[in-house]
Amino acid sequence: MLELHQISRSFSGTKVLDEVSFAVPRGALTGFVGANGAGKTTTMRIIMGLLSANSGHVSLDGKTLSTPTRPSFGYMPEERGLYPKQPIIDQLIYLGQLHSLSRATARERAMELLSRFGLEHRAKSKLESLSLGNQQRVQVAAALLHEPDVLVLDEPFSGLDPLAVDAMSSILADYAARGVPVLFSSHQLDLLDTLVDHLVIIQDGKIRANASAQDLRAAHTSRYQLSLGADAGWLRTEPGVEVIDLSGSNALVSFATVADSQRVLAHALSRGNVTEFAVHRPALADIYREIIA
Missing domain, CATH: 3.40.50.300 (P-loop containing nucleotide triphosphate hydrolases)
Structure with missing residues (x-):
């Protein structure tokens, strides 16, 4: 080494x-x-x-x-x-x-x-x-x-x-x-x-x-990608939710607790279609940009 x-x-x-x-x-x-x-x-x-x-x-x-x-x-x-x-x-x-x-x-x-x-x-x-x-x-x-x-x-x-x-x-x-x-x-x-x-x-x-690349990704996987059937702007006012990026019906968010994630998912389903709700695997380039920001 x-x-x-x-x-x-x-x-x-x-x-x-x-x-x-x-x-x-x-x-x-x-x-x-x-x-x-x-x-x-x-x-x-x-x-x-x-x-x-x-x-x-x-x-x-x-x-x-x-x-x-x-x-x-x-x-x-x-x-x-x-x-x-x-x-x-x-x-x-x-x-x-x-x-x-x-x-x-x-x-x-x-x-x-x-x-x-x-x-x-x-x-x-x-x-x-x-x-x-x-x-x-x-x-x-x-x-x-x-x-x-x-x-x-x-x-x-x-x-x-x-x-x-x-x-x-x-x-x-x-x-x-x-x-x-x-x-x-x-x-x-x-x-x-x-x-x-x-x-x-x-x-x-x-x-x-x-x-290691694996450890860096593991430290940044507490985020979720949401793709909804309508505008996702309402996520900005949800308690326990941090909106990292939002564009129309797509949002990248993190949740304070697992309970918050389940509550938001249920709320999103009640408002219409949810086409994606998944853990976001960050690119190392994105991790780099965040670290030096």
């Missing part, structure tokens, strides 16, 4: 990380989300040793990370760091050799990864000749060449088309299934529901949530 312990960091007297603590479990995909400037990239750079923390430390399986440990990590920065005028396969082989792979092994792994992204036919092309989305695929391949023990990816889905998103999701799931801690940031909140097992939410340099 990768763990951050009370990491703080300031720039020019401004604190950008404030005692950040969370875990990235093995066997799970951990999403790291927050607005621009929330502290995601700074946190990832500290994990990788590219920045130092003013206080706190990072550990892997209980041992504080040191410089010799991090070369086994796979890192993809948000800013692309490959060479635009160099052939893709040449620079992937070069990067593999920097990780102590033989030239033959580096070529084999590079071609395998390019094939998974549908780019094997562009192996000899210069990077700059690819679309931005395909450049992103190559950047991810570079992070995976040496079969890392930990994966830290900053916006890996940025610019990818749906097929590439599927390929990326499959690759990350494969690594998680091997027991590799996988931490990735994303602004594409729709991916959270289908991909992440664990979610970390950061806002203004502070961790606002750090839990």
Whole structure:
């Protein structure tokens, strides 16, 4: 397990990380989300040793990370760091050799990864000749060449088309299934529901949530979706009812007690048709928006 312990960091007297603590479990995909400037990239750079923390430390399986440990990590920065005028396969082989792979092994792994992204036919092309989305695929391949023990990816889905998103999701799931801690940031909140097992939410340099997707949903399932045969505005005046969202005959509500829910259901039936009365399963994107509101 990768763990951050009370990491703080300031720039020019401004604190950008404030005692950040969370875990990235093995066997799970951990999403790291927050607005621009929330502290995601700074946190990832500290994990990788590219920045130092003013206080706190990072550990892997209980041992504080040191410089010799991090070369086994796979890192993809948000800013692309490959060479635009160099052939893709040449620079992937070069990067593999920097990780102590033989030239033959580096070529084999590079071609395998390019094939998974549908780019094997562009192996000899210069990077700059690819679309931005395909450049992103190559950047991810570079992070995976040496079969890392930990994966830290900053916006890996940025610019990818749906097929590439599927390929990326499959690759990350494969690594998680091997027991590799996988931490990735994303602004594409729709991916959270289908991909992440664990979610970390950061806002203004502070961790606002750090839990499994299952636990987060369980903490937000005290809501009900109602679809009525007529306008649902009367719910606003019902005792024991909190109206979270209301549009015409549809409402999202929470009840103070189970008795309140049964009373409101009976009242709704007496007023006409009830086409839906069900526990609302919240999307992780909705939970994120509520937490940072």
